[in-house]
Amino acid sequence: MNIYLDHAASTPVHPEVATAMFEVMTGQFGNASSVHAFGRAAKRSVSEARDKMAAYLGSSPDELVFTSGGTESDNLAIFGTVAAFENKGKHIITSQIEHHAVLHACESLEKEGYEVTYLPVDSYGMIDVTDLEAAIRPDTVLISIMYVNNEVGTVQKIEEIGHIAKAHDIPFHVDAVQALGSIPIDLHHLPVDLMSFSAHKINGPQGVGLLYVRKGMKLEPRTQGGLQERKRRAGTENMAGIVGFAKALELLEKDMEERMQHDAQLRQTFIEELKNEVGEEAIVVNGHPKQVVSHIVNVSFPLVKTETMLMNLDVEGIAAASGSACTSGSLERSHVLEAMNLPEGIMDSAIRFSFGLGNSKEDLVYTANKVGTIMRRLRNRA
Structure with a gap:
């Protein structure tokens, strides 16, 4: 057994997700950036998937950036934000229990002269929001706290933390990779500027992720190349993966x-x-x-x-x-x-x-x- x-x-890929991806892989092969009919069909598939995902998450379609997974989404959020706000300061706040996609990104920035406050947690894996507020400085340019810890499952007080960040005018990033599918998420109401997701945690395919970037939020791209994803993430879109991700979210909603x-x-x-x-x-x-x-x-x-x-x-x-x-x-x-x-x-x-x-x-x-x-x-x- x-x-x-x-x-x-x-997670295992849902059969309906696999079917949706197979139809794309065998029926569509145009590049979404091409202007001919094949390219337009590809772009339409990506746009339809983006629209569906935005409706589920409570965001605008143009606030969603497709990536290769949760790790890239975290990296784009962190490196992209500090680059956009480098004139304000070089201080970041995160927690000691973040995923290594966040921790290693912060450690890399420390080598470049950034200071990082790693907030402690209690014996349940919960941060104290008073510790977070006390750690805020005039030069704090980013707060990054995960929604759900991937090892013990503890859920952080994201809404409360978000209000604190907003009151101090500090960009707030949330790694929600483990939260998607387990906690209802409405980005219209959550006080969050950036949020990371990954398809393979919700019976979607591996190798495709998503980064929510609140409208008006400054973010420097991490990859250089084409103009995809509104110039925020260069590279040909993973069309089958994106369609599969959207289908997985659709099944979740049901x-x-x-x-x-x-x-x-x-x-x-x-x-x-x-x-x-x-x-x-x-x-x-x-x-x-x-x-x-x-x-x-x-x-x-x-x-x-x-x-x-x-x-x-x-x-x-x-x-x-x-x-x-x-x-x-x-x-x-x-x-x-x-x-x-x-x-x-x-x-x-x-x-x-x-x-x-x-x-x-x-x-x-x-x-x-x-x-x-x-x-x-x-x-x-x-």
């Missing part, structure tokens, strides 16, 4: 409430079954107990090291992760759990289970049962 519980890393309820039931079932299998004292659920998305469960098993549990689960045909997909191939301790100041035994035994399309209650019951079997086997060997 094979069970995929690593949806926070990447069943988002049902999907959220389903994920919440799976989460509750999984935690209860784990407690029944190994005992409540043998597990620790990491992240905020209430301000958390339903599709991510980060659990520590203090009696078993992370790599040992992951290898045993893999043998049983169960795919889970130690944290971010960008670092889970290494044995480095999670920077998120370190920032949360959790005990060593908790950090060194944490597993991220994340679910979605194709997962059932039976999958989670089976997985909990296998975790219990693995822990009992390992205890008997000791």
Whole structure:
């Protein structure tokens, strides 16, 4: 039996998304920048997809920039903003638990003379908005805080942070890659200037992303070439990927409430079954107990090291992760759990289970049962 519980890393492509992409790949091959009929057809496909996505997100179509994924969206938001506001100052505020697409971008800017304030978080992975406001300086040119943490699922107070940023006239970027599909997003009402998204977290294709850029927001392009995306991101558009992304969003809109309820039931079932299998004292659920998305469960098993549990689960045909997909191939301790100041035994035994399309209650019951079997086997060997 094979069970995929690593949806926070990447999700299976929805069959309807694959069909929509296949139709584009086999029926359209013009360049959206070409003026002939084939090019106009390609441009029409991209524009229609952009219109649909704007309607879903509550933005104007011209506020959306297509990219190659969440990482490029984060990089374009950060580097593009600081370049546009370089005359104002060189101070950035972010948090210690951001995705490495943000952290490494900030570290790169530090080498160029920028100062970065990395806000601490509490044991639940939540930043204190009073810390954020206290960190603001006259030369602060950007605040970048993720909506949902990709390792523990904690949801930040984005609306409150946005109002603070707006009051101080500071551009506010939000990495919403893990939030899309799990939290309703209406960009007309959120006080956000830039927001990053990625298709492969919502049963869309890998290799296509989106950056929302509020109308009037200054942003310097990071790539030089053609005039695509209103001169903000040069390069021929990934037409099939963009159409697939739009289709994935369309499917989300149809069943988002049902999907959220389903994920919440799976989460509750999984935690209860784990407690029944190994005992409540043998597990620790990491992240905020209430301000958390339903599709991510980060659990520590203090009696078993992370790599040992992951290898045993893999043998049983169960795919889970130690944290971010960008670092889970290494044995480095999670920077998120370190920032949360959790005990060593908790950090060194944490597993991220994340679910979605194709997962059932039976999958989670089976997985909990296998975790219990693995822990009992390992205890008997000791």
